[in-house]
Amino acid sequence: MSAREEDVLIIGGGVIGVCAAYYLAEAGRSVTLLERGELCSGSSYGNAGLVAVDHAIPTAAPGALSQGLRWMLDPGSPFYIKPRLEPDLVRWLWRFRAACREAPMRRAIPLLLELGRSSLALYQTLHRQHKLDDGFRHEGRLILFRSEQGMAHGREELALLGEYGVQGELLGTEEVKARMPLVQDDIVGGIYFRGYAHLEPAAFVRELGRVLEMKGVGIRRGVEVLDFETAGPRIERVVTTRGVLHPREVVLAAGVWSAPLARRLGLYLPIQAAKGYSITARRPDAMPELPLSLGEAKVAVTPMAGYLRFSSTLELNGFDMSINARRVEATRRALRTYLAGMEGLEELELWRGLRPMTPDSLPIIGRSEMYTNLVVATGHGMLGVTQGPITGKLVADLVSDATPALDPTPFRIERFS
Ligand SMILES: Cc1cc2nc3c(=O)[nH]c(=O)nc-3n(C[C@H](O)[C@H](O)[C@H](O)COP(=O)(O)OP(=O)(O)OC[C@H]3O[C@@H](n4cnc5c(N)ncnc54)[C@H](O)[C@@H]3O)c2cc1C
Structure with a gap:
């Protein structure tokens, strides 16, 4: 089969x-x-x-592994590792363990903040320019606590984030109720973070897809990449279910499916x-437009x-991709435990998705x-x-050999070599 020539695939x-x-098309590339x-x-x-800008404490943090192991004994807990002797998992856990120390955590926090803040600015520009219909709002987020222990942990995280310039407001029960009247009476307090925005994620992707098609990006749905053909240090051909392509980049x-594809x-x-x-x-009509944790x-x-x-685990x-009914039920129960008026909610969809997790909680963005x-x-x-947006911008900069929007060195692939 003759290969179709592409610029960036x-x-x-x-x-x-x-x-x-989006950012490659903006840079004038044919995509x-x-x-x-x-x-x-x-x-x-x-x-x-x-758009969790203030969510900057990495998953890999001191205590994460021991807490995770304790949670594994509780079938309704938000964290679970299926015990299995897969070399990839063992290697991953080994690296995760190394990242669960003070120094790597402190290296990751400013990086996560920089990625999040740059992305928020790009989201604002995208919404101004293209009037994307995805409910994007910048309202912050309120973290609720039912126990003094939980509140104390929240205070510790706030103090840590404060060292990196994140500001959160500590709220007592009455102040929480003033912002979120639906909370149950036993909520002991909360922390409000201003740095969060939110949107309907599928609507954002589809809306940006609409903009891409207007910009001439070829979106080919129902085409699966199966394999690659290489020649020395270059990918020459990409083999798909709908023919072979010959891309420049x-x-x-x-x-998550990037890992098995990269393996090829x-x-x-x-x-x-x-x-x-x-x-x-x-x-529910009474639910204010304020995201909660x-x-x-x-x-x-x-x-x-x-x-x-509401999402978890x-x-x-x-x-x-099987559904663990106990964990889903624990999520429903948590909602009713923290908020009043949540009984008999009309559920429209139960969904599960696979997050692509690295052991050091930083993305992989690099040539x-x-x-x-x-x-x-x-x-x-x-x-x-x-x-998303800052990653897209960095990808466009890397592909075009432009000065990157921020230093991509910490995100390079080879940090795991
Ligand atoms: C419950 C839950 C809640 C979350 N909440 C948040 C949140 O509030 N904020 C946040 O920032 N993140 C959140 N995340 C994480 C976020 O969803 C992911 O980090 C993000 O969606 C990853 O995007 P992606 O484009 O890399 O992967 P995906 O969205 O998985 O996209 C990969 C695409 O590649 C396609 N594909 C795979 N293989 C092939 C192939 N061979 N050929 C062609 N196409 C292929 C797939 O069909 C898929 O559409 C959450 C995740 C979960 C599961």
Whole structure:
């Protein structure tokens, strides 16, 4: 079969793929995006939709591993690792353990803040320029606590973030009630963070897809990448279910599926799939437009146009997409425990998605040292929506050899070598 020539080929139509396509098109490149399903059929679809700028304490932090091991004994807990002797998981956990120390955590915080803040600014520009219809709002987020222990932990995190310039407001019970009248009476307090925005994530990806098509980006849905043909340090051909392509540059942005695709190139990406659930329900009239975190239960509650989404759990269970009913029920129960008026909610959708998690909680954004025409953009874990636009901008800078919007060195692939 003769190969079709392409300038830049992006693999994956989630938030990272469409953002990369946008900034590459802005830089004057001719772009084709391949998506094996519909746009946004992966993790970008049903997530909590938070542009979580202040969420800058990495998952890999001191105490995370021991807390995780304790949670594993509780079937309704928000965290679970399926015990299995897979070399990739063992290697990943080893690196995760190394990242759960004070020094790597403190290195990660300013990086996560910089990614989040740059992205928020880009989101604001995108919404101003293109009038994207995705409910984007910058309202901050309120973390609720039901126990003094939870509140004390929240205070510690706030003090740590404060060292890096993040400001949060400590609130007593009455102040919490003034902002969120639906809280139950036993809430002991909360912390309000201004730095969060929120949107409906699938609407954002589709709206940006609409803009991309107007800009002449070729979005090819239902095209799956199967393999690559290489010649020395270059990817020469990309083999898909709909023919063979001959791109000048390849951007790998296929979320958790980037790791098995990279494997076909002999490239190791330490990414584990971390499953999470969300339930989308009709929004109670009394629910204010303020995203919440149910502190101890680790549940995110996001009001979106006409509905309410609550999401939780992190299960390291490979590519398994089964639904653990106990964990889903624990999420429902948490909602009722923190908020009044949540009984009998009309549920519209139960969803699960696989977050692409790196062991050090930083994304992988970089040009490969093995293939001169490959840029990888994945591993965004819990923060792919948050970091989407800045990742897209960095990808465009890397592909075009432009001065990068921020220093991409900490995100390079080779940090794991
Ligand atoms: C419950 C939950 C809540 C979350 N909440 C938030 C939040 O509030 N804020 C936040 O910032 N992040 C959040 N996240 C994380 C966020 O969803 C992810 O980090 C982000 O969606 C990753 O985007 P992506 O584009 O890399 O991957 P994906 O969205 O998974 O996209 C990858 C795409 O590649 C396609 N693909 C795969 N293989 C191939 C192939 N061979 N050929 C062609 N196409 C292929 C897939 O079909 C898919 O559409 C949450 C995640 C979960 C699960």
